[in-house]
Amino acid sequence: MKNKKDQTAFHLMLAPSMVFLIIFSFIPMFGIVMAFQNYIPAKGISGSAWVGLDNFKFMFQIPDSRQILINTMVIAIWKIIVGTFVSIVFALLLNEIRVRFAKKFMQTVVYLPNFLSWAVLATVVMNIFSYEGPVNALLGWLGIDPVLFMASNHWFRPMLVLTDVWKGFGYGSIIYLASLTAIDPGLYEASSIDGANRFKQLWYVTLPGLMPTILLVTTLNLPNVLNAGFDQIFNLYNPLVYATSDIIDTYVYRVGLVERQYSLGTAIGLLRSVVGIVLILSANKLAQKLTDYRIF
Amino acid sequence: MIWILLLALTLSCLIPLINLVAISFSDNAAVSANMVSIFPVHPTFSSYEKLFSDSQFWRSFMISVERVVLGLIVNMSLMILAAYPLSKSSKQFRAQKVYMNIVIIAMLFSGGLIPTFMVVKGLHLLDSIWALILPGAVAVGNVILLMNAFRAVPKSLEEAATIDGASQWRILSTIYVPVVLPTIATVTLFTIVGHWNDYFGALVYINKTSNYPLQTYIQQLSVDAQNITDPQKLIEYAKISNRTLNAAKIVVSTLPLLLIYPFMQKYFVTGIVVGSLKE
Numbered sequence: 001m002k003n004k005k006d007q008t009a010f011h012l013m014l015a016p017s018m019v020f021l022i023i024f025s026f027i028p029m030f031g032i033v034m035a036f037q038n039y040i041p042a043k044g045i046s047g048s049a050w051v052g053l054d055n056f057k058f059m060f061q062i063p064d065s066r067q068i069l070i071n072t073m074v075i076a077i078w079k080i081i082v083g084t085f086v087s088i089v090f091a092l093l094l095n096e097i098r099v100r101f102a103k104k105f106m107q108t109v110v111y112l113p114n115f116l117s118w119a120v121l122a123t124v125v126m127n128i129f130s131y132e133g134p135v136n137a138l139l140g141w142l143g144i145d146p147v148l149f150m151a152s153n154h155w156f157r158p159m160l161v162l163t164d165v166w167k168g169f170g171y172g173s174i175i176y177l178a179s180l181t182a183i184d185p186g187l188y189e190a191s192s193i194d195g196a197n198r199f200k201q202l203w204y205v206t207l208p209g210l211m212p213t214i215l216l217v218t219t220l221n222l223p224n225v226l227n228a229g230f231d232q233i234f235n236l237y238n239p240l241v242y243a244t245s246d247i248i249d250t251y252v253y254r255v256g257l258v259e260r261q262y263s264l265g266t267a268i269g270l271l272r273s274v275v276g277i278v279l280i281l282s283a284n285k286l287a288q289k290l291t292d293y294r295i296f
Numbered sequence: 297m298i299w300i301l302l303l304a305l306t307l308s309c310l311i312p313l314i315n316l317v318a319i320s321f322s323d324n325a326a327v328s329a330n331m332v333s334i335f336p337v338h339p340t341f342s343s344y345e346k347l348f349s350d351s352q353f354w355r356s357f358m359i360s361v362e363r364v365v366l367g368l369i370v371n372m373s374l375m376i377l378a379a380y381p382l383s384k385s386s387k388q389f390r391a392q393k394v395y396m397n398i399v400i401i402a403m404l405f406s407g408g409l410i411p412t413f414m415v416v417k418g419l420h421l422l423d424s425i426w427a428l429i430l431p432g433a434v435a436v437g438n439v440i441l442l443m444n445a446f447r448a449v450p451k452s453l454e455e456a457a458t459i460d461g462a463s464q465w466r467i468l469s470t471i472y473v474p475v476v477l478p479t480i481a482t483v484t485l486f487t488i489v490g491h492w493n494d495y496f497g498a499l500v501y502i503n504k505t506s507n508y509p510l511q512t513y514i515q516q517l518s519v520d521a522q523n524i525t526d527p528q529k530l531i532e533y534a535k536i537s538n539r540t541l542n543a544a545k546i547v548v549s550t551l552p553l554l555l556i557y558p559f560m561q562k563y564f565v566t567g568i569v570v571g572s573l574k575e
Binding site: 005006007009010011013014016017018020021023024025026027028029030031032034086089090093094096097105106108109110111112113115116117119120122123124125126127128132133134137148151166169170171174175178230231234235240252253256257262265266269270272273277280281 | 298299301302305306308309310312313315316319330333374375377378380381382384388389390391392395398399401402404405406407408409410411412413414415416419430431432433434439463464465468489492493494495496500511512514515517518527539542543546549550553554557558561565568569
């Protein structure tokens with residue numbers, strides 16, 4: 001009797017969330033059929049004509065599609081590599097600091113950019129890298145001609161990687177700092193008795209101790225190779241650098257919502273999420289195998 | 297050496313923001329001549345005075361505040377109520393596995409931007425503040441974070457309450473919620489930041505620019521620059537745009553986050569560690 005009351009309570013607690021998930025997650029999944037239609041808003045999904053895989057065929061014929069895929073992956077992979085590296089280096093350096101106040105202050109400062117939106121940070125970035133901004137002033141002082149960083153296909157991608165790493169490295173270091181504290185201090189004592197200097201300790205004690213976390217975080221980053229960062233690029237780019245910075249997500253937004261080619265936009269989005277799901281599931285499997293960790 | 301590297305990394309995060317504040321307090325002419333670094337040049341409050349009379353800015357500000365308050369109430373109550381039963385074993389809650397699968401499917405699959413837009417449009421939510429709150433009301437990642445926190449609560453606490461005849465509602469509100477408060481604080485911070493920082497929702501779901509929340513309003517400031525296709529024009533645009541005023545707008549729009557940030561820091565650090573390193 002008692003238990004039955006519990007079961008009812010549990011169902012009731014979950015009910016509102018389920019309603020929202022059904023409306024805003026599950027019903028849109030049926031909208032995916034638009035990818036196989038020539039969707040016309042006035043006719044709706046039931047009235048629009050079926051076209052099979054035409055949208056997908058068209059997608060592969062767009063001359064830009066190869067470039068967009070390349071852009072997405074190149075930007076994302078560089079962000080993952082550089083971001084992981086800087087986060088680890090920062091955590092290792094900070095770990096050496098024994099002055100509590102300084103440590104606390106630096107942590108507070110570097111976590112901060114992660115909490116600011118790209119809508120805001122875009123202005124900050126553009127101020128600093130503008131044609132007559134501080135960075136170009138510095139270059140001029142060194143005798144280098146000013147560079148239009150935000151409008152140059154040569155510089156825009158490195159700018160994306162740099163500013164993304166800048167925003168996220170502090171936040172990314174939290175997890176490494178936490179696992180550094182978990183390394184047995186006895187190992188350091190033993191190694192210093194054996195005559196290991198600070199660098200040797202880093203190499204033979206700290207890094208091996210950090211390895212499981214590095215492995216785990218890198219694995220969990222795997223699904224992000226198709227996620228080059230919509231917010232950042234959307235707020236920073238301009239038509240001058242579409243060639244090197246247009247990614248799948250920005251393209252879907254422009255084609256789907258701005259140009260209102262709903263079916264094509266949905267088709268591209270669908271292909272992206274299918275690959276994304278495969279990546280998430282593989283990451284989950286891989287993480288489980290390597291480190292006994294499960295995302296779900 | 298270590299100190300130099302650390303200081304360089306730390307200052308790289310601090311100086312751009314200080315530069316922005318300095319610009320907002322500087323004289324427009326000094327900014328155009330790029331004389332401002334970390335201290336204001338010819339300090340003035342004029343851009344803030346202009347800002348105070350900009351009614352659209354304050355309207356957007358209030359819409360953002362409203363969105364955070366409403367969003368926080370809706371999201372947090374939904375997520376806590378959902379995470380609690382999900383944290384039970386399938387022995388204690390028979391349908392637990394079924395619900396868990398629904399949640400995971402919702403996390404993995406999505407209709408994508410355009411079908412979701414169609415649903416919101418179909419529900420006649422366009423141009424309403426609810427279009428910004430309801431579609432993301434159940435953030436699955438946060439639900440899982442809360443669920444793991446509930447799971448870590450010692451079972452003996454609940455057993456004692458059950459003997460006293462407490463209902464599950466009572467056990468949740470008087471035992472579990474107080475115990476996992478640090479995690480709830482973490483998720484609360486994420487939710488506040490998420491709502492405050494989101495500009496894209498309004499770009500898609502709100503047609504009237506006068507109803508834009510703050511970040512979308514800010515985002516629109518640089519939209520003109522984004523459509524310029526000639527490098528020369530881009531340089532000229534940077535000269536004529538009112539950079540001191542824009543900087544002031546950005547400073548004010550970031551202030552609320554900066555005010556809660558120090559209080560929340562210790563919570564989100566533990567929250568991230570607990571959420572990502574399940575030991």
